[in-house]
Amino acid sequence: MRASRFDLSGRYALVTGGAVGLGRAMAEALAELGSAIAVMDLDGAAAEQAAEDISARLDVRAIGLRGDVTRPEDAEAVVRQVLDWSGGQAGLPDQQRGHRQACACGGHVVRGLVRRHER
Numbered sequence: 001m002r003a004s005r006f007d008l009s010g011r012y013a014l015v016t017g018g019a020v021g022l023g024r025a026m027a028e029a030l031a032e033l034g035s036a037i038a039v040m041d042l043d044g045a046a047a048e049q050a051a052e053d054i055s056a057r058l059d060v061r062a063i064g065l066r067g068d069v070t071r072p073e074d075a076e077a078v079v080r081q082v083l084d085w086s087g088g089q090a091g092l093p094d095q096q097r098g099h100r101q102a103c104a105c106g107g108h109v110v111r112g113l114v115r116r117h118e119r
Contacts, residue, residue, distance in 0.1 A: 039062065050064055
């Protein structure tokens with residue numbers, strides 16, 4: 001159990017552009033705090049590899065997905081995959097704690113889709 005005041009155990013994060021660079025650093029930082037990680041990237045193989053590496057190193061659930069946030073159909077498909085993978089928990093209200101599950105998205109398109117799926 002993480003003793004941090006920023007404990008994200010039991011939460012889910014979708015990180016766009018998460019296979020390399022700053023996106024990868026954000027995915028790793030969220031995983032270090034206990035969040036399950038969905039890595040979305042234009043390079044699907046790199047996203048899958050990043051997810052495998054993060055999961056193995058930090059002992060968290062992780063999934064890599066290919067997608068382009070500038071294409072609404074890609075963003076929609078990834079949001080559906082993440083909601084299925086998370087059991088519907090990503091981006092949905094957490095009634096016990098009174099706040100939202102973490103869904104860290106780099107693209108406003110994805111944030112809008114998550115909000116639409118919550119209705």
